[in-house]
Amino acid sequence: MKNDIILSGVGGQGILSIAAVIGLAAVENNFFLKQSEVHGMSQRGGDVQSHLRISGKPVDSDLIQLGKADLIISVEPMEALRYLPWLSPDGWIITNSSPFINIPDYPPVENIYEEINSINNSIIIDAGYLAKEAGSARTENIVVLGAASPFIDIPYESLESGLRKLFGRKGEDIVQMNLKALKAGRDFAVTKI
Amino acid sequence: MKKKRKLLLGDEAIAQAAIDAGLSGIYAYPGTPSTEIMEYVRISPVAQERNIHREWSTNEKTAMEAALGMSYTGKRAMVAMKHVGLNVAADSFINSAITGINGGLIVVSADDPSMHSSQNEQDSRCYSHFAFVPCFEPASQQEAYDMVSDAFELSEKYHVPVMMRITTRLAHSRAGVDMKAEAEPQKKIKLPDDPLQFVLLPAIARKKYKTLLSSYETVRLDVRISKYNSFRDDRKRDLGIITCGIAYNYLMENINNRSLRYPVLKISAYPFSNDIIREITDRCKEILILEEGYPLIEDKLRGILDNGIKVYGRMDGTIPRVGELNPSIVAKALGMPPTDIREVPGVVKTRPPVFCKGCGHADTFNALIEAIKQYGPGKVFSDIGCYTLGALPPYNAINSCVDMGASVTMAVGAADAGLFPSVAIIGDSTFTHSGMTGLLDAVSKNSPVTIIISDNMTTGMTGGQDSQATGRLQNICTGLGVDPAHIRNIVPLKKNHEENVTVMKEELEYRGVSVIISARECIQTASRRKKNTIKDH
Ligand SMILES: Cc1ncc(C[n+]2csc(CCOP(=O)(O)OP(=O)(O)O)c2C)c(N)n1
Numbered sequence: 001m002k003n004d005i006i007l008s009g010v011g012g013q014g015i016l017s018i019a020a021v022i023g024l025a026a027v028e029n030n031f032f033l034k035q036s037e038v039h040g041m042s043q044r045g046g047d048v049q050s051h052l053r054i055s056g057k058p059v060d061s062d063l064i065q066l067g068k069a070d071l072i073i074s075v076e077p078m079e080a081l082r083y084l085p086w087l088s089p090d091g092w093i094i095t096n097s098s099p100f101i102n103i104p105d106y107p108p109v110e111n112i113y114e115e116i117n118s119i120n121n122s123i124i125i126d127a128g129y130l131a132k133e134a135g136s137a138r139t140e141n142i143v144v145l146g147a148a149s150p151f152i153d154i155p156y157e158s159l160e161s162g163l164r165k166l167f168g169r170k171g172e173d174i175v176q177m178n179l180k181a182l183k184a185g186r187d188f189a190v191t192k193i
Numbered sequence: 194m195k196k197k198r199k200l201l202l203g204d205e206a207i208a209q210a211a212i213d214a215g216l217s218g219i220y221a222y223p224g225t226p227s228t229e230i231m232e233y234v235r236i237s238p239v240a241q242e243r244n245i246h247r248e249w250s251t252n253e254k255t256a257m258e259a260a261l262g263m264s265y266t267g268k269r270a271m272v273a274m275k276h277v278g279l280n281v282a283a284d285s286f287i288n289s290a291i292t293g294i295n296g297g298l299i300v301v302s303a304d305d306p307s308m309h310s311s312q313n314e315q316d317s318r319c320y321s322h323f324a325f326v327p328c329f330e331p332a333s334q335q336e337a338y339d340m341v342s343d344a345f346e347l348s349e350k351y352h353v354p355v356m357m358r359i360t361t362r363l364a365h366s367r368a369g370v371d372m373k374a375e376a377e378p379q380k381k382i383k384l385p386d387d388p389l390q391f392v393l394l395p396a397i398a399r400k401k402y403k404t405l406l407s408s409y410e411t412v413r414l415d416v417r418i419s420k421y422n423s424f425r426d427d428r429k430r431d432l433g434i435i436t437c438g439i440a441y442n443y444l445m446e447n448i449n450n451r452s453l454r455y456p457v458l459k460i461s462a463y464p465f466s467n468d469i470i471r472e473i474t475d476r477c478k479e480i481l482i483l484e485e486g487y488p489l490i491e492d493k494l495r496g497i498l499d500n501g502i503k504v505y506g507r508m509d510g511t512i513p514r515v516g517e518l519n520p521s522i523v524a525k526a527l528g529m530p531p532t533d534i535r536e537v538p539g540v541v542k543t544r545p546p547v548f549c550k551g552c553g554h555a556d557t558f559n560a561l562i563e564a565i566k567q568y569g570p571g572k573v574f575s576d577i578g579c580y581t582l583g584a585l586p587p588y589n590a591i592n593s594c595v596d597m598g599a600s601v602t603m604a605v606g607a608a609d610a611g612l613f614p615s616v617a618i619i620g621d622s623t624f625t626h627s628g629m630t631g632l633l634d635a636v637s638k639n640s641p642v643t644i645i646i647s648d649n650m651t652t653g654m655t656g657g658q659d660s661q662a663t664g665r666l667q668n669i670c671t672g673l674g675v676d677p678a679h680i681r682n683i684v685p686l687k688k689n690h691e692e693n694v695t696v697m698k699e700e701l702e703y704r705g706v707s708v709i710i711s712a713r714e715c716i717q718t719a720s721r722r723k724k725n726t727i728k729d730h
Contacts, residue, residue, distance in 0.1 A: 010544065023200060023367065033200070036366035038309070039225055039656070044579065046546035061446035062366035062439070065520040067532035078542070084535040102547055107540040115538045 001031065001153045002057075004064045006083045007050040009075035010100045011043040014141035017166065018073060019050045021145060024162035025154045026054045034059040045102050047079055054154070073148045075141050076100045077112045077124065084119075092121040094148040094189065096140065098128045123147055123192045130184040139181035146185020150193060156186070201370045203363035204229035206334040207273075207301060209370070210341030212239055215377035217268035217296070218246030220256035222626065223655035224275030225310035226364035227303035231273055232658075239376055249652075251661045252597070252626040253278035257285040257300070264298040264354075265391060267383035269345055273301040276317050277596065281627070283320065286354070290324040291401050292391045293352035296380055297345035300326070301357045303364050306486055306517035312577070312594070314515065316486035321356040321463060325409040327418065328356040328463040330438035334368040336421070336461065343417040350415070351408045360485050362517065363439050413466045421462040424472045427454045433477030435460060435470075437490060440483035443523040453527070460490065470494070474502050481526060482506040485518050545585060553713035554580040556685035556693075557647045558590045560711075561618065563690075564697035568614055574607070576600040576628070578620035579653040579715075591618065598627025604642045605635045614701040618645040621662035621712075622652040629669060632708070636674040641704040645697075647685070649715035657718045670708045679707035686713065 005022070007015040019035050026033045031054045038048045053059045066085050072093045074080030080095035087093065093116060099109045116122050127143035134143070142163070149159055163178045201209060208230045211219065221231040234240045234247045246263070250256035253274040260272035272282070279286060279302045286300060302317035321328035329344055331337035337359065344355040389397055412418060433456040436444050441459045448455065458473045474480060474494075480502055482491045491506040505511040511526050512518070525531070548555045557580075565572060575581060575591035576599060583590040593603055600617035601624075608615035619628050624646050635642050646666055652658040662669070670680050681700060683693045693711070700707040 011546070027200060027369070032369065034366055034368045036362055037202075039228070039365050043656075044546035044549065044582070044654075045544075047544045059368070060449060061442045061520045062362050062368075063443075063519050065446065065524065065532075067534045078540070079544075081538050081541045084537055087535060089533060103542060103544055105542050107542060111540045115540055 002055045003053070003071065003153055004069045005052040005054075005071045005073060005152070006064065006069045006086050007052060007073050008079040008083050009048060009141075010079060010102070011045050011048045013075040013100065015048060015050055015075055018075075018141050018145045019052050020166050021142075021159060021162040022052060022054070022152065022154070024165050025158035028158045028161060029154055031056060031154070032058050034062045036062040047082060049083060071148060071151050073144060075127070075144055077109065077116060078107070081112065081115055090121065092123070092151050093119055094123045094125070094144065094151065096127040096144050097124045098126070123189055125185060125188055127185065130188065131181055134180040134184050135177040139178050142178045142181040143185035146182035147189040149182070149186045150189055197374055198369050198371050200367050201334055201338075202229055202365060202367050203331070203334050203337050203359055204303070204365070205233045206338040206370045207341055207357060207359070208233035208237070209372055210338040211271045211299065212237055212243075212245065213373045213376045214342045214345050215269055215379045216245055216271055217379045218260065218263045219271045219273065220246075220250050220260045221273040222250050222253045222256055222278060223652050223658045224278050224303070225655060226305060226361045227273050227275045227278070227301060228655050228658070229364070230301060243376070243379065249658055249661070253282040254285055257282035257289070260298060261285060261289050261292075261294070264294040264296040265385065266296065268296040268380045269298075270296060271299045271301065274303070275311065276302055276304040276315050277311060277313065278302070279317055279320055281597070286320065287324045288393060289354050290326050290405055291393060291398055293401065293405070294348055294354055295352075295383070295385045295390070297348040298354040299341065299344050299348065299357055300354050301359065304358060304360045304486060306360055309361055312596070314486070316489060317356065317358045318463065318486065318489055321358065325405050326354055326356050327351075327412050328358050329421065330358045330461050330463070331363060332439050332441040332459070332461055334363070334366070334370050337363065338370050338372060340421065347412065347415060347417045351412050353405065353408060353412075358438070360439055360517065409464060413464050418462040418465065419469075422458070422460050422465045422469050424458045424469060425456065426476065427456045429454050430456055430477050432479050432481055433458065433473040435473060435480060435482045435490065437461070437484045437486075440485050440518050440523070443518055443520045444483060446520040447524050447527055447529065477502075479503040479505065481511065483512070483518060483523060483526070546582060547585075548579070548582055549716055551716045552579070553649055553685040553711070553715070554583065554647050556687060556690070556713075557618070557645065557711040558583045558588045560685065560690055560693040560697055561616075561645065562588065562590050564694045564701060565614070565616065568701070572612060572614055573616045573618060574600040574603040575617070576619040576623045577654070578623050579649070580618065580620050580647045583618070597623050598631055601628045601631035601642075601644055602634065604644070605631060605640045608640045608642050613641060614643055615641065616643045616645065616701070618647055620653070621646055621648040621650065621666065622660040624666070625660070625662040625669070629673065632670070632675070632706070633673050635706045639705050643697075643700050643703070643707050643709065645709045645711055648710055648712040649718075650712065651715045651718045653715045653717065657715060657721065666710050666712075670710075675706050675708050679703060679705065681707070681709045683709060683711045684713055685711045
């Protein structure tokens, strides 16, 4: 088993929570893991990424090699494209549809969708809508994780228990909301494969 | 002993290892990518139980000296900073090698090659060699953990501080780490045997310097150094590869699982014995050297004449001269066939960091821009922090960002040269880090400068650590001798804009030292504080 995943988004959008859930799930399954994150300057509304590597064997590099990522999971559509050089020829992109516009020259979002759709293996998901349905707009990142879950070689139940561990402190309501968000994302994605 | 396993950042592995090695105190000033070392100790239940000292310091020099003071008492201490912090602490760092230590002392310096969050990419290994201080450069989180107890032992055995040099990718990457089940007890107070050990009068310093130089030679052979420098031979010996620190992972990523085979020398501790270099250079025809940082070993291997063994590395362009390594750069250096790589489509625009919505710095800049317009551009010196974003559009409001505190002193120098008005805009934490002394310069010669302290009551850029300035700025400025009539307080809010512009205009015109404290809490820390108070109730 080997999953090399790029997580991307804008500082503050919660990609590190996605990483944490997958990380906890990987540990539960005794997989080896390396996860490199961005801290510092770009967390102020700049582009952020995390390289997450899970494997049945010890992982060497903390960074994924160009052209070798199995999956790009993005909470923002333009940010998904920023990491295309990492995507392997048969890798998948799973991205949120809603743009985060904090720059004056943000391109028309249709042009971004067009680029994403030109990649065979891609799923664009309206995570904002599904998150609200699940109970809170704050679970957008978890909806995206749910949509990516069929492509991660970790049992779905482990992702659920990862969510429980991560959000357990915040109370059962928050946990349930996130579990619902995860499921909504997954249900959407399985119809697209 | 039973072991525990935990997912830890490289930074956290160092912190946990220090706690487990009987640490009594850690001193630090925040700075990416080192910040999480102190943050981990601060929230560690074991650290709390053991009453390990873990308060932020005012700057890296005060941190280094306080750690040395703790070492003086015989206890184990750690000091952590980002690479440029070591410039600030350099005086005490270099002299601490000459005094030597009493309790084990580890200096962690976290480098930032590629300058993800820094103004340069200096390589701290240069400092360790410059100071004749042994240096560990872990390749993995586990190695980082394991090295800490060796570093403390080495420090105590040779009576020198020991450096741990890490880089961004290790500092901020998480992996499983096996750790000791139980932390060692802290050391008891035991003052140095020689009461003059820390007295660097020239006559004493000369003796101690000689001792330092000779211990720097013997330490090369110590097992705690040699066990981290390993040579793995191979029958195929055309090309031998030397890796330093984290570069080893990038090499292994490329050659594991493939039939590629090379003799490999992994360097993770300095100073190493030259024999280990000969092991590989005697066997191989050519050497590729992979260093995360400056081409330090490469430069030595080539020498001035560069007419010995054929060396590939950063200096001949096999690897880019600047920036961090990654597995793709290493693949190319190994001559592996290029993989098909997609390009970033043209629709993707750069997304530079920006002020958070509602940030007080933005309001301060808006007022300053209007107040200073009549004097023309080029008159505002600034500093390092979130407020440096004032350099970017739409503000384009500052003309410098050099090193912590430089805004104040550069404004003084420019005023000396006749620039008027000469303005500094500096953050609260940066001001107490290194701005106060510059303000004293200004006061003592009554420079016509206007210093704006953009006070968000936190150390924002690095994630919102407490700022030593909070609640003290007024008193500090009066205490340093600024005329209280020219210490003005404003609140950077849209509704105060006109009023703030007026205050700024008045002080810009004043031909003496004035300080404008523009204070409003960082919205990130404010919202975190609110959340926490709700939780507490
Ligand atoms: C010598 C040195 N130490 C630490 C840093 C890291 N650093 C950069 S900005 C900053 C925080 C500055 O805080 P403050 O002045 O309060 O401004 P804010 O970010 O809150 O706006 C720190 C710690 C650095 N660049 N140089």
